[in-house]
Amino acid sequence: MSSRDTILSKIRSALDGVKEKSAYPDYDASVFHSRPRLEGTPREAFDRNFIAAGGEVMPDLAALAAFLQQGGHTRGYCDPALMDSVGLALAAAGFTVETSYERSRYEDYQFGITRASGAIAESGSLILDDALTSDRLAALSPWVHVAVLRESEIHRTIPDAIAAFGPSRNILWATGPSKTADVEGILIEGVHGPGEQVAFFI
């Protein structure tokens, strides 16, 4: 008998002893909404919750340029589709902006600018969808990841975001920068992924 059939037959024999089998409980997904987190417009709630999770929201291009400059992040990657809206302005401000990501030079990219497909207000999460992310690594290896999105793309709640899942094979919710508390419970940002997670609305 294959492992598959063995497991299924063991499950069935184990369940023979279960007299009352629980029915699937009917519920309304709104029972798990965190009300204080949803206060205000979706944009206000997103900003508040994303910042609380360690994220940064940039109001305009000048602020983004100043933020990158301040951290000494002068060279990075920009999704070619975002050059017009973000990349060219940074290049004009003196940044080195590349439109291709080469794995062998991963250390050269101090920032990565990619498209987010949306956000979640309730949790303060950015949604990165394989279909829109030009390169997963470009959103992951640089110290600063700038996710570019529109305000109209914010989902209000987690159940809303789940209900809107598209056909993409990989969807990531990034709620702030990469972090750990493995060493003595002390919070450190930038473990494997970005130390700075930035949302930039266009």
Add this chain to the structure above:
Amino acid sequence: MIDHQLIDTYAREISDEKQTSVITGSAASTDKRYTILFKDYEDPDALRKLAGKIKDHTLHHLDRYVEQAEASLQRNGVQVHFADTGDDAKATILSILQERGISKLTKSKSMAAEEIHLNPFLIENGIECLESDLGEFIIQLDDDVPSHIVRPIIHKNRREIARTFQREGIAADYNDDPATITHRARAFLRDKYMQAEAVITGGNFISAESGRLVLVTNEGNSRFGMAPSKVHIALVGIEKIVPTDRDLGLFLNLLGRSATGQQLTVYTEFITGPKDDSQPSGPEEMHVVFLNNGRTDVLESNCREILRCIRCSACQNVCPVYRQASGHAYRTTYGGPVGAVLSPLLFGDQFPELADLPKASSLCGACNEVCPVDIPIPDLLLRLRDKAKREHIHSPGAPPMSPFATLATSPSLWRTAMTMSKAMNHLPIQVAPVKPLQEWLGQRTLPEWHGGDFRKWMKNRNNS
């Protein structure tokens, strides 16, 4: 020297340094977790009860859901494997790797992989298999085992880690600043990720409806492990299935809040197959290995509720026994209250050796109070104590309870003992030649004995 049960002996022999790390580590951010668990929601208790019901329903129909999940995964282009035992899982994974000539991989944290000792097996077979979760990476360098589900190195302090990094050449010098430690691991692991040909992950949930595999990490290590790899292998216990995508929202909410006091874990990834064609980074091939390894035995037992567990570690953090004894005292992959139930059942052939674990609890109930899927852990501990009794298993060092049992089952003996024991108030019982008594009284003082007063009061009350 008196014999103690193994877990007690371990707790006594633990170094002060390690015990301090475990106590402060498990107590850390308790306030934050309590706030996010009990504030913000109209009826927080209803959420965990609902989650418990969904899990029970899934477990009670697990055959159907396993088949549904399998079909959904295959529809998404995922290759599905089944492993009845740990050895089956190891052989399956090794052959996937060998058939493709893969010799280097990274692995993100998986309790199922710990359970079957996957890592040492792959290394013995010539495969470089590097743990990428910071805590697990340090565990691997030290040839240690994790002592906590979410924070594997809760028993280590920064000085020990800094010494390890220096010893293993991760860093040229000693530096115990947690940020420096973290960023040194970041720099070391990046090259490894980029060279890896495959990635092994666990799985937090699989939706039967869509075949979505959900992985959560705070560090982003599974995301980074997957991005440059060609092959993704996920090892997933059969109890990780939930019926629908909508259920994922509830479980992710409860997992983040219970594990670390976060609304959501930072990297929450929904995977329905190999990468999209347009995407340059990500696996071209995806495998899911469903693992049984004793889970069906647990399902058959009267403790099947423990299979609801979503591995959040909340019960470990609040357990007074875990905090004193550390996870290693439980001597298996799963420590703390969940381990005291799961381990003796999951490793059924070792039940006699692990039968002391369910006894190592004061049944205070803190574990159930914080459990996001409402597992009645204290009840399950009692059922396992009963099992040990029925199977005549005597854990070495367990204090003899038969004199008490005789006393407590005979009303007349009990009545006499209650009154007679008043003599204890006038006798120096701490010098009585009864070793367990001496041991016990060595650290405690007894209050004055009032045995029998209640009966007297009841009697007089009826007379008046």
